[in-house]
Amino acid sequence: MNSVADRLYTIRFKVDEKSHLVIDDQQTCLACKTKECTHFCPADVYDWHEDEKMTSVAFENCIECGTCRIGCPEHNISWVYPKGGHGITYKFG
Amino acid sequence: MANEHFDAIVVGAGPAGSAAAYTMAKAGLSVVLMERGEFAGAKNIFGGVIYRKQLEDIIPEFWKEAPLEREVIEQRLWLLGEQSVVTFGHRNEAFKQPSNCWTGLRVKFDQWFAGKAEQAGALAIYETVATELIREGDRVVGVRTDREDGDLYASVVVVADGVNSLLGKALGIHREWAPDEVSLAVKEVIALPKEKILDRFNLEGNEGVTIELVGQTHGMAGLGFLYTNQESISLGVGVMVSDLKKKNIKPYQVLEGLKAHPMVKRLLQGGETKEYSGHLIPEGGYHSIPSLCGNGWVICGDAAQLVNFVHREGTNLAMTSGRFAGEAIVEAHQRGDYSKAGLAGYDRRIAASFVHKDLKKYQGMHALLRDVDPTIMFDKLPYAVNEAAYQMLLVDGVSKAEKQRMALRGIKNATGGSMNLLKLGYKGWRAING
8 A cells, every 4th residue: 555546546436527626827836836735635636747837637536635725825726526426435434 | 406495404414414404303494414425424534533422412322323333441642753652541441331432434424323314304415515605685595506406595504514614615704724724634444353453452342442643743743543443443644734735745655654653563464454535624723713603504513613633522523513503593493583693592502512612721722833843742752752761761771860861851852942841831731721
């Protein structure tokens, strides 16, 4: 159980076509020195791509904790719940 | 479901929402219990411990039917060094009759509790997100959902949508939580045969143990926890988001570090991780509690920051606040007055209860955690205490007087000198006796 993929494999996901997480402005990410979201997210949803100068959002891995909404230093992430019945379903909790 | 009018809509089928819905439905009100997951508990996690008293006040003798894990007869506190531990704990047969608390798993428990609300007459609507509140003037009159024609109207809306309370923010009663008002907890449920749990934790039958872990959080303010379930262990760690932001470390790496600690590792040996999960915990304390009611609305549980993080109590505060909200709404219904003044019975009940009193007692704790370098309390001190214990117990020809001097010096140095140790002690005392 070392990679985040192994961990996320234990959770049932019902993925919506549309992302419930949206980066408001990629220029803000470019200017961001810390890129903290790439570290603190417990599901590794965010990744910075130096060549393309953009943050990618693997919303299909999101465990809906809300940390990115609060933790982004620029409040650059629009965060809503996945559509009803979508996203994660725990079996123990 | 358009244009139908209910007495109350409860948003969120967690412990606060189900307690409110149950209380109101039992009194004969028409109640909708709305949940975004496939079922109650689908999105929910906690440590977790379920306390008897506050649920018993809602459903007497619930333990005869509720899905609970183990009856907690012992609570331990471990101060972790890198490869060592200093332990405290209390075990007592008196925790059995009646039970003080049980370990539990959210998915089973929340379904049971929401089911009780449904049996009492609440109409549960799953797989539905309440996207916004519908208002008329300064009154909340319903919720908009993500269903087609999904507007629902009611005399009162109970906002119990959890720590991320988007509806609470829509009400404007609190801004976004600051990173130091929430902790991120990650957890694994690790399957282990029953006999191994009984042997490793010195238990019989349905007895259980909780262990809180201090230290090994990379200097971040936070706690680990290890709880015994029937045939699994719940292992997790929560750290303050403001601290996590400063470290280039992934939350699950902190958890992995705890799993590798020699004292923890042997308890988990042979176990298999069945589930990984993560959730925010409201830890703003007393000063983060928003207004609790207004014209046509009340707010309960995590959404209202009603968590006593010093004693890791949350579920019980959620249930009690939900019950109080339900009782106040029943009164408001009888009078036909759902205004802020008509719902003030909720405020009064909270103010007179342990919920308000306990959070007030620890009102200084948030400032303490904000103002004191977290590496002192969550890293250097646990290390120094372990080193002191090690030195005092190691027989190596050094005199006991010299060892005692070394131990005290180590603890003073951990806090930055004698004055700082005294100041920290004083601040700490103030923080827990607000």
